[in-house]
Amino acid sequence: MAAYLARVYVSLKPTVNDPQGNTIADGLRSLGFGEVGGVRAGKYIEVRLTAASAEEARGRIDAMCDKLLANPIIETYRFEVEDQPGG
Amino acid sequence: MAAYLARVYVSLKPTVNDPQGNTIADGLRSLGFGEVGGVRAGKYIEVRLTAASAEEARGRIDAMCDKLLANPIIETYRFEVEDQPGG
Numbered sequence: 005m006a007a008y009l010a011r012v013y014v015s016l017k018p019t020v021n022d023p024q025g026n027t028i029a030d031g032l033r034s035l036g037f038g039e040v041g042g043v044r045a046g047k048y049i050e051v052r053l054t055a056a057s058a059e060e061a062r063g064r065i066d067a068m069c070d071k072l073l074a075n076p077i078i079e080t081y082r083f084e085v086e087d088q089p090g091g
Numbered sequence: 092m093a094a095y096l097a098r099v100y101v102s103l104k105p106t107v108n109d110p111q112g113n114t115i116a117d118g119l120r121s122l123g124f125g126e127v128g129g130v131r132a133g134k135y136i137e138v139r140l141t142a143a144s145a146e147e148a149r150g151r152i153d154a155m156c157d158k159l160l161a162n163p164i165i166e167t168y169r170f171e172v173e174d175q176p177g178g
Binding site: 035041042071 | 158
């Protein structure tokens with residue numbers, strides 16, 4: 005078994021309203037960043053796991069996203085898996 | 092002025108306790124993902140903005156991170172800026 009680090013990015017689908025992102029955009033503009041056109045807020049999750057191969061790790065992370073990390077009704081996700089030599 | 096999309100990743104510093112990440116790790120393990128070693132939860136923020144150049148956009152995003160998007164006491168951030176042809 006080898007150690008892997010997965011970086012998972014979860015975003016709201018483009019059609020879903022994002023009050024948190026709107027609040028961040030308003031805050032940035034009121035701080036003087038008037039060039040901000042829009043903000044979308046999502047989640048960034050790092051998962052450390054062991055697996056027999058990088059391909060197996062990708063399959064397991066995909067299952068974790070479907071079951072817990074993302075809500076497939078309103079969110080999309082993407083991820084990268086990298087080797088972690090030494091765990 | 093050109094349009095840019097910045098992808099900002101905000102993480103807790105490694106020494107900072109992360110109860111949200113621990114809860115996600117426990118949830119994954121109880122769903123049958125016993126191979127999970129640890130989880131860190133952070134934020135993923137997309138900012139659309141206009142700037143005279145990609146370099147100027149990077150400088151502005153850096154300032155936004157310092158002032159609002161990240162808490163430098165407990166968080167680190169990194170970002171990428173890409174051109175958005177057509178806005």
